[in-house]
Amino acid sequence: MSSFLLIHGSCHGAWCWDDLIPHLTAAGHTARAIDLPSHGHDDTPPGDVTLDLYARAIVDAIDEPVVLVGHSMAGYPITAAANLAPEKISKLIYVCAYVPMPGKSLAEMRRMAPSQPLLDAIRVSADRVTFSVDPADAAAKFYHDVDPARADWAVARLGPQPILPQETPMTPAHAVPRHYIRCLDDRTISPAFQVTMTADWPRDQVSEMPTSHSPFLADPAGLTALLGRVAA
Numbered sequence: 001m002s003s004f005l006l007i008h009g010s011c012h013g014a015w016c017w018d019d020l021i022p023h024l025t026a027a028g029h030t031a032r033a034i035d036l037p038s039h040g041h042d043d044t045p046p047g048d049v050t051l052d053l054y055a056r057a058i059v060d061a062i063d064e065p066v067v068l069v070g071h072s073m074a075g076y077p078i079t080a081a082a083n084l085a086p087e088k089i090s091k092l093i094y095v096c097a098y099v100p101m102p103g104k105s106l107a108e109m110r111r112m113a114p115s116q117p118l119l120d121a122i123r124v125s126a127d128r129v130t131f132s133v134d135p136a137d138a139a140a141k142f143y144h145d146v147d148p149a150r151a152d153w154a155v156a157r158l159g160p161q162p163i164l165p166q167e168t169p170m171t172p173a174h175a176v177p178r179h180y181i182r183c184l185d186d187r188t189i190s191p192a193f194q195v196t197m198t199a200d201w202p203r204d205q206v207s208e209m210p211t212s213h214s215p216f217l218a219d220p221a222g223l224t225a226l227l228g229r230v231a232a
Helices: 020-026 051-060 072-084 106-112 135-142 148-155 191-197 220-231
Strands: 003-007 030-034 066-071 089-095 122-124 130-133 178-183 206-209
Touching: 003 020, 003 072, 020 030, 020 220, 051 072, 066 072, 066 220, 072 089, 072 106, 089 220, 130 135, 135 148, 178 191, 178 220, 206 220
Parallel strands: 003 030, 003 066, 066 089, 089 178, 178 206
Antiparallel strands: 122 130
């Protein structure tokens, strides 16, 4: 059995994993999630948040080696954490997440994609410190295959996303084993770009799910089974 630490994506918090964790624990795994700085219940001012602060928060949350799972934007923080403390991480699992390209920020990678499905839903704050996702568009972008009541629950919990971490370039991690889960009906990060980001990965390091951008809500049982196989 494995020990998982789950890291949320943009505008989300540890709450987004609430449906998945009971499935993982029922399967015999240990699983927990944290709020990154300025997300969820963490009260760090958004203007103080950096990619390094994300990485240190992750590393500080690890007492023994874990399988580190990152969703969406969290591909950058989990990679930064692996560079900072590879001995604490047995495997990196990217769930429809950005995989850093050398010298590229997440924002630059987003602009490289063949399409930017989320762009028309993003609302940048007046001080340009954060962005948010328009609640009227969020369910269609993140949760279109999720039970509508659960999708509404998630939309109500979305918060502002600090911009600076997404404008910070970094170097990919090479010392930690990794795996990528592509989501084939993703309407936030295009499936085509998920293929591009993993084009040179061995086939046994890539899996697929037929879900939206949020498999932890759309199919927590299926994601649990896949994570268990990948982590073994």
